[in-house]
Amino acid sequence: MTHPDPMSRALAARRHAAGMAYAVLLSARERPLALVERWPRGRWRVYLFDARPWRMQMIDLKPHSTGMLLAHHNTRWQFSNEQEHSFGKWDVQETTIVSADGQVEVRSEFAGPRGASTEPLPARTSGPSSVPVRRFSAPVEDFLCRVPEFGDWQVFAPFLAQQGHVPASTVVLNDVSVDEGSGPLRATGIEQLFSPGVCDTSDGVAVVEPVDAGLLRITSGQLVISDPGWIGETPRTVAVPPGEFPVTLSLLRTTRGADVAAARVTLLDIPPREWEMALRPDEDLGLLGEGQFYGVGVDTGTVAFLDATRTVIEDQLDEDLFMPLDSLFTVELPGTAPEPNLIAFRAGRGDGSYPVWIGRTDDGQVGCVVVDFQLHSADDGGE
Incomplete structure (x- = not known):
């Protein structure tokens, strides 16, 4: 009820x-x-x-x-x-x-x-x-x-x-009142996900440790965020300038080990002024309930940043990507310059759907793109 x-x-x-x-x-x-x-x-x-x-x-x-x-x-x-x-x-x-x-x-x-x-x-x-x-x-x-x-x-x-339910001769349907709520999930405190230090989680005290995951090469002006095993016909993309951009992982170390809490591509060395959810053309924020989001779907425990023109050979993914990620947090599938590469990383604690945020500067440029695996609150560092 x-x-x-x-x-x-x-x-x-x-x-x-x-x-x-x-x-x-x-x-x-x-x-x-x-x-x-x-x-x-x-x-x-x-x-x-x-x-x-x-x-x-x-x-x-x-x-x-x-x-x-x-x-x-x-x-x-x-x-x-x-x-x-x-x-x-x-x-x-x-x-x-x-x-x-x-x-x-x-x-x-x-x-x-x-x-x-x-x-x-x-x-x-x-x-x-x-x-x-x-x-x-x-x-x-x-x-x-x-x-x-x-x-x-x-x-x-x-x-x-x-x-065995016998309707009355006259049936009156009454709606139960439900508030609209505060709307879709909001990006709060995303920058803190990459601030080194101690934070509280449901597993107790944890340590945030940012680590370098290499340079991502973008050639087409379209950054794709996807499960590398399921790069579909309509992937989640963000328009960005061509170039090479640093990728940073936020590791969350707890008593149970270390997990990737978030991943970021930094396009401009300027702090974002505002954040927006990365949407596909067919997605409407007005169709989301309180705290809901559109995100990157994960079915292999892995997410990747890549250029929209980068292709993968599915038969080689196990050996080149998934098996190495059993012992590593991130793996690069290189491309011969100037061809684009691919940087993949573990998806938090496994499969699911995770929000992707675009950080924009004062003049509206894309300063960074972040995948949040929601291992701890982005608001204050705690659960």
Whole structure:
């Protein structure tokens, strides 16, 4: 019934209009009835709760050729007791799959007396080797519902009956008030991430140690910040002048060892006057909730600074980059001058998404670019 970071109605409406994800909790008398998730590309998911309340059902909906939504995948669970439910150990799992033309397949899996799996409910897809299956045809209209406009949650009311919830003759939906909050993540105290000295973290007292990671050669005027294993078609880029620029890592040494807390490319030896989030053309700060950010996605535990024209040979990344980073904080993949090089470094404590900040001078020039791995507060050096 509560969420640590609720989204305001206004923000959810903006995300709906932009085709982005959000979720809505439908409840009555402080009891959850359904959790509705809106996904990109017109897809929806509905989790249904029973009267206890336990999450007992999951329905996936996708666009149909009629312009409506098709409930194409419906999974129900039965649990023997509360403990089994909490561990996701169902006794029976029934999955109904509906094709676009109304062909229905129902699979019933029985886990036995000891339960089935300790995995989360949506992740449970495998079962016994012999699964009873029923197949039949039905009017596809029985599995269609209209596509909701934002706020039209009445669309999902008929699904509630599948868990025994009987709607009143008149249903009134009331929004819970949620403040807009202070908006997206702000860059505060970024310079302190590179100031040597002692700071407090969740692991106790730590020491900040700036280290030189070499010179980055930019030839195209476009600096790319990316996981070197996933340099996509639309990488996160910042327009900068061509040249060679120093790269600095901020190491955070604690009792558990040392990690890269931040990385910086310095383009001008002038302190930044203001900071802004590095955005791609398709990203809108108005779609972010309180403390949220667009950042560089990491899936190899590594981030790199490189020129937009620099290419990598994926088959050589393990030997030339990832394996050396097991024992080093940073690795350079050189390029024969004047070709651009690549400087890679460990991404904090692993995979995730991390904000990229542009520091601008008084006259608006890009003075530096920083990746913050959020190992300690940039505000005051503490967690």
